Amino acid sequence: MNLLQKFEYWGDRHHPxxxxxxRIALGIFLLYKGIDFLRNTSDLxxxxxxxxxxxSFLIILLGHYVTFAHILGGFFLTIGMFTRAACLIQIPILIGAIIFVNSSQDVLRPYSELFLSILILLLLIYFLIVGNGPLSVKFPEEEKKRSQK
Known part of the structure; x- marks a missing residue:
């Protein structure tokens, strides 16, 4: 058993x-934001x-990528399936949101979205490391492998 498998095994046993x-609330929030971006694609x-x-062509492609990644990634985070992949496809979006969109706005205003974007980015990085937990969709082959360890 290599170090990554040991780390994953320990995380599965000690995940509150x-x-x-x-994770479920984060997934629902990202799914909501994706649907909101889909409704307001021109604003995005x-x-x-x-x-x-x-x-302009690349911006339109990026807008559709953001929408698709939030909807699909939010759904996968909510059900706990492909959690690391869902986090991985959304981390560049949040980094771009922090750098391009939120950094030019007034950070100290009462309802700044910069703090929300940083919080979401930190949660995505955390769930990229620890993965899903006990309240997630599990495949039968995966359960069989885990019970044999």
Whole structure:
């Protein structure tokens, strides 16, 4: 058993259920944001075009990537399936949101979205490391392998 498998085995045995509730809430929030971006795609594209150095075709592609990644990644985070992959596809989006969108706004205003973006990024990094927990969808082959250890 290599070091990564030992770490994953230890994390599976010591993962509290309240962290799964946070993962589920994060997934629902990202799913909501993805649906909101889908409804307001023109606003998202116009916001991205104001602050990014890319051409219009690439901005439209990025807008669709953001929407798709939030919907699919939020769904997978909510059910606890492909948790690390869902976090991995959303981390660049949050880094871009912090750098391009939120950094130019007034950080000290009462309802700044910069702090929310940083919190979401930190939670995504955390769940990228620890993965899903006991309240998640599990495949029968995976359960069989874990019970044999």
């Amino acid at each position: 259920k309240w962290l799964d509730i946070i 594209v116009s916001l991205m075009s104001l602050r990014s150095p890319f051409g």
